[in-house]
Amino acid sequence: MSGAVRKNWIVGAGTPLTGRIRVPGDKSVSHRAIMLASLAEGVSRIDGFLEGEDTRATAAVFQRLGVTIEAPSPQSRIVHGVGLHGLRASADALDCGNAGTGMRLLAGVLAGQAFDSTLVGDDSLSKRPMRRVIDPLSRMGAAIDSEDGGLPPLRIRGGRTLQGIDYTLPVASAQVKSALLLAGLYAAGDTVVREPHPTRDYTERMLSAFGWPIDFEPGVARVRGGAGNAHALRATDVHVPADFSSAAFFLVAASVIPGSDLVLEAVGMNPRRTGLLQALRAMGADIVETDARSAGGEAVADLHVRAAPLRGIAVPEVIVPDMIDEFPALFVAAACAEGETRITGAAELRVKESDRLATMSAALRALGIRVDESDDGAIIHGGAFALDPSSPVLIDSHGDHRIAMASAIAGQRCPGEFVIGDIANVATSFPGFDALARGVGFALREA
Numbered sequence: 001m002s003g004a005v006r007k008n009w010i011v012g013a014g015t016p017l018t019g020r021i022r023v024p025g026d027k028s029v030s031h032r033a034i035m036l037a038s039l040a041e042g043v044s045r046i047d048g049f050l051e052g053e054d055t056r057a058t059a060a061v062f063q064r065l066g067v068t069i070e071a072p073s074p075q076s077r078i079v080h081g082v083g084l085h086g087l088r089a090s091a092d093a094l095d096c097g098n099a100g101t102g103m104r105l106l107a108g109v110l111a112g113q114a115f116d117s118t119l120v121g122d123d124s125l126s127k128r129p130m131r132r133v134i135d136p137l138s139r140m141g142a143a144i145d146s147e148d149g150g151l152p153p154l155r156i157r158g159g160r161t162l163q164g165i166d167y168t169l170p171v172a173s174a175q176v177k178s179a180l181l182l183a184g185l186y187a188a189g190d191t192v193v194r195e196p197h198p199t200r201d202y203t204e205r206m207l208s209a210f211g212w213p214i215d216f217e218p219g220v221a222r223v224r225g226g227a228g229n230a231h232a233l234r235a236t237d238v239h240v241p242a243d244f245s246s247a248a249f250f251l252v253a254a255s256v257i258p259g260s261d262l263v264l265e266a267v268g269m270n271p272r273r274t275g276l277l278q279a280l281r282a283m284g285a286d287i288v289e290t291d292a293r294s295a296g297g298e299a300v301a302d303l304h305v306r307a308a309p310l311r312g313i314a315v316p317e318v319i320v321p322d323m324i325d326e327f328p329a330l331f332v333a334a335a336c337a338e339g340e341t342r343i344t345g346a347a348e349l350r351v352k353e354s355d356r357l358a359t360m361s362a363a364l365r366a367l368g369i370r371v372d373e374s375d376d377g378a379i380i381h382g383g384a385f386a387l388d389p390s391s392p393v394l395i396d397s398h399g400d401h402r403i404a405m406a407s408a409i410a411g412q413r414c415p416g417e418f419v420i421g422d423i424a425n426v427a428t429s430f431p432g433f434d435a436l437a438r439g440v441g442f443a444l445r446e447a
């Protein structure tokens, strides 16, 4: 995060990955659990909460808005909900840190309040596009000012009367969908959101679990308007599954490091999140789901992965939204595969914490892999990693947690050591990644 001490990793050839591990709680579910529990009437308990910087920032925002949130243990939160109209103005700007999810969903919540608010973020978040939420929220009656180009900070004026809308998203985005559904809780009339491709449905499912009237199916959600106290959210306990996007790094690492045999426990298996599993299996990966079950209303399974030779594929565009955060890891799988892997229809990767098409292409090229980048994707030519003996290799993660972790996997297949720069933001989504990774066989140390 901006202002944080710059931390680096040194990575090098690792050993086969073995053991059983559980990665931390799901980031998307943790953000939403804090939000809905805060707006609910009564006390909700959240278990399996992601103690990452992104989700802690969201909890801190609601504390600033007057919500009492206790942390009886690192992975639990007890949220004393204040009801839909119980939030109080904050004199200070509300800091979303590095989290696009936090800022975009909060824009929806705050558009419906009686008071003004300002949302700010770190250097990376301050460069991310917010027009995608400002425009439709404005059509609902919200008043939101931004910096030129639709960038944060967002100044959100309160006291507006919101109207439900029927809106078709121009790009598949669960964050934009969720912002509109949350604003819809304060609107007169229903809010309907239609998607060009179905995206993760946690907001819809959690609204329903908190007792709000909502209808949804893949690709469309209709939330009833809550103007005039027509409806309320009722406190509910939330069990957060392990984050598939965090498990993804180990699925790829164990697939490409020869001799690996690793089990990932209780991974969230929402079908809108597991596109990488389909892609890896099409590439030849050996990943077996065992003990598929439901935990707190979410599908989870243990994933048993053994190393296997991979071959390149053309990633079907239809699964791109289902693996949108997994492309940095997929780049590494593709580099280790035989033949070419083609990615298309993934221009959204350019507006994440970094331009992930550019940053991953640069990372692989620094390790001797040929990558042809295009506007909306890349062709990765699988091959052997090679380090230039004449100069030490430094991969810049650009402060992007997923670039840092993906590069660390590549390092395990490299003949020598290299440095990954600016890794502090790994703590936004996956605190403890380094210790967990070392515990199963990664060669990785802080520098």
Ligand SMILES: O=C(O)C1=C[C@@H](OP(=O)(O)O)[C@@H](O)[C@H](O)C1
Residues within 6 Å of the ligand: 027, 028, 029, 100, 101, 172, 173, 174, 175, 176, 178, 200, 324, 325, 348
């Ligand atoms: O709704 C969410 O929790 C998220 C949606 C995705 O973003 P977009 O909605 O921008 O695709 C994803 O990249 C992000 O990590 C989390």
Ligand SMILES: C=C(OP(=O)(O)O)C(=O)O
Residues within 6 Å of the ligand: 098, 099, 100, 101, 102, 325, 352, 353, 402, 429
């Ligand atoms: C894109 C991501 O998150 P966010 O948009 O919340 O910053 C991510 O975690 O990869």
